[in-house]
Amino acid sequence: MTSSFVNSQGRLRHRAWLILILAAGAFAQGCTTTRVSSDFDRSARFDGYRTYAWLPRAHESGRNPLVARFARESIDAELKQKGFVPAADPSVADFEVDFTIGAHDRLDVNAYPSVYRGPWGWGRGYYGDTIDIRQYREGILAIDVFDGRTHQPVWTGRATKEITRADQARSDGPIRVAAAAVLAQFPPPSAREQSKSE
Numbered sequence: 001m002t003s004s005f006v007n008s009q010g011r012l013r014h015r016a017w018l019i020l021i022l023a024a025g026a027f028a029q030g031c032t033t034t035r036v037s038s039d040f041d042r043s044a045r046f047d048g049y050r051t052y053a054w055l056p057r058a059h060e061s062g063r064n065p066l067v068a069r070f071a072r073e074s075i076d077a078e079l080k081q082k083g084f085v086p087a088a089d090p091s092v093a094d095f096e097v098d099f100t101i102g103a104h105d106r107l108d109v110n111a112y113p114s115v116y117r118g119p120w121g122w123g124r125g126y127y128g129d130t131i132d133i134r135q136y137r138e139g140i141l142a143i144d145v146f147d148g149r150t151h152q153p154v155w156t157g158r159a160t161k162e163i164t165r166a167d168q169a170r171s172d173g174p175i176r177v178a179a180a181a182v183l184a185q186f187p188p189p190s191a192r193e194q195s196k197s198e
Contacts, residue, residue, distance in 0.1 A: 034178055038157035038185040044147060046154070046187035052079060053090035055098035055146065070172045071101045074179035075143060082183065095154070096146040101175070102139070137163045141178040145186065157182040 040046075059068040075097065076086075087093035138160055145155040159178040 034159050034161045034174075034181050036157065036159045036181045036185065038155065038182070038188070040155040040188045041153070044154035049084065049094040049187065051085050051087035051093045051148075052095050052097055053087045053093035053148070055096045055144075056090075057098065059099070059101070064171055067101055067171055067175060070175045071099050071141060071179065074172075074176040075099060075183065077176075078179050078183040082186075093148045095148050096151070098144045098146070100140070100142045100144075139163045139174070139178075141175065141182060143179070143182050143186075155186055155188065157185055 054072070059071075079097070080086075090096075139162075140158060140160050142156065142158040144153055146152060147154050159182045161174065161178065163174075
């Protein structure tokens, strides 16, 4: 009786371990959140920025020729919502904006320890690893800001996100979300605090 109880406990632990691994894998596959980062020149004076212009250059669109247009429209809308105004004369704009948009294939490899049943019950040690390999496509939107007077880069932000089938079918929505997430950090928080204290 004791032996069958130990065996049933071992099976339950084994099932719980497998469920945990499967749940972690499902979470990793379902997790398509947008990751955002930014950096800026600490000596730049963002509080004087009012007008902007686009850096004149062609943008590669990759597989979908519409994504560059969607990116520019989304960035333009976000800047206007923040109170920035397109300069009537681009040569005297307070700052210039540029962006890069694209996608690349990624391969994630995760190893989970495989528990084995020891001679005195379940989980007395580990034997080998369970390897989980997942290939997916990651989209990137990078936005760069250049000072209008010096033409030097003063701020950069980027968003990365796993591209799902729904994203491929309607790319304007994810691009709009990415642009809003990146520009939520512009101007930098320290620059906003500096402006309030003066």
